[in-house]
Amino acid sequence: MELSEYDLLVVGGGPGGYTAAIRGAQNGLRTVLVEKELLGGTCLNRGCVPTKSLIEDTRMIPAVRTCHFLKGDMKISVKRIAERRNSVVEGSRQWVRNLLKGNGVTFLSGHASFKDPKCLKVQTEEGEIREFRAKSVFLSTGAVEEYSSGLQADGKGIWCTDDALSLNPVPRRLAVVGAGNRGVEFASIYRNLGVGVVLLEREKRILPHLDPEISERYKKSLADRGIRVFTKTTVTAVHSGANGGVKVILEGQTGQQEFQVDKVLLTGRRRPRYEDLNLAAAGLSPKGEVLGHGAGFQTEVSGIYVIGDAAGPPYYAHKAISQALVAVDHLMGRTPIKASPFIPHCVWGDPEVAAVGLTEGEAIASGRNVRVGEFHFKGNGRAGTMGVDQGLILIVSDAKSREVLGVHMIGPQVTELISLATLAMENGIDVDGIKKAVFAHPSLSETFFEAALATDGQAIHLLMDTEEHEPER
């Protein structure tokens, strides 16, 4: 059997894995990347990229329908929306393949598992078994989705997110189970296509990990767009019927109920995926669901790292990318090693939501004396030119030190604007630092600037009650 020697072997070709492989090769490491399915992982093939392509295209449907200068009927080609999604995904995959090649990374299609801590067996697509010895191994194997007991996707009437991406068919009525990021994004996509959407969430509010005001506003905006949202509602069973419909049984605020839809989309919880890696042969075993790791994401076995979704929550591609870079720095012996605590939470639905750091409630609970600067997009000139008057930015800061503790946004392009906040927080730029900067006018980013001004009751484009620093609405 052929045995190949490498400095770095990366298992998993998602954003965590391919970033680590490229950075490893940039540092002169002889690097091999093994991927058992499609290069690009969940993000590129079944997650971030295809969903954002669908959101961008379907967002235009209500925009055109309500446009003040276009008149007449519009025909929607779902086939073309799907074709563009495919071409964006395939183009991105090819781009990553070129990047790996250009950086000198060896790419291998196959399934990797440990033989011992420094040696992995790879079963290639052709069924051949090859062995690879590597000084360091990165596990970037992603996450799997699990549903509450009694719920199971069947790819027919009961969908997982992979099924929902196909847009085939577009149902008349869709029930989405779970109002986390993926649930609200798919609810937006299908609603934009004219589907009757019911969104069911067992927690007392949607997007429960976000600031309560933001999640309340989001719920209202979904309701305004005709999405029926039920919180404190647990789906206990779903049954595909012989006639193609699906029966949904739930326990809601008014007791048990059932109703019929054409399709149900399940969005479950995610947990790290280590199946079939033969971790025991490497001397590894997860503590609970997640493999333990220390500085630089190195596991308890020297030379083996775990990054991205495989390292546990939060489950975001940008977190995977940042961990990959930190882990390679650790491997190269660079110090100090510091993983950023400022991982933004983002929802790319309609509207967008983005948040980083502490909510006001969390900051108070941690013993801080806080101030909140709040500015609304209705006072922003650029938003006005876009016809947007909904949404706001909240900056939570320490009343004394002026440190920015958290930033919470809902509105247009806030998944872009949140990077202003992460940049400030990562680099210790406080509220006064933000107030000093010049923001282009008219731009959406001025909302962030005005939220910093509003911290001290100094916002320009909104009337403030100077006593309370509350904007007049």
Ligand SMILES: Cc1cc2nc3c(=O)[nH]c(=O)nc-3n(C[C@H](O)[C@H](O)[C@H](O)COP(=O)(O)OP(=O)(O)OC[C@H]3O[C@@H](n4cnc5c(N)ncnc54)[C@H](O)[C@@H]3O)c2cc1C
């Ligand atoms: C519908 C949906 C939408 C999403 N949208 C966003 C978004 O907009 N923004 C965002 O930041 N995040 C989004 N996410 C989450 C994002 O996709 C993940 O956080 C990201 O892909 C994690 O990257 P990763 O490299 O850790 O794992 P993955 O991208 O999951 O890659 C892991 C890879 O490892 C491979 N693998 C596993 N085991 C083995 C093995 N033994 N041998 C070889 N290969 C193996 C898998 O086949 C897989 O390709 C979304 C997820 C979903 C499901």
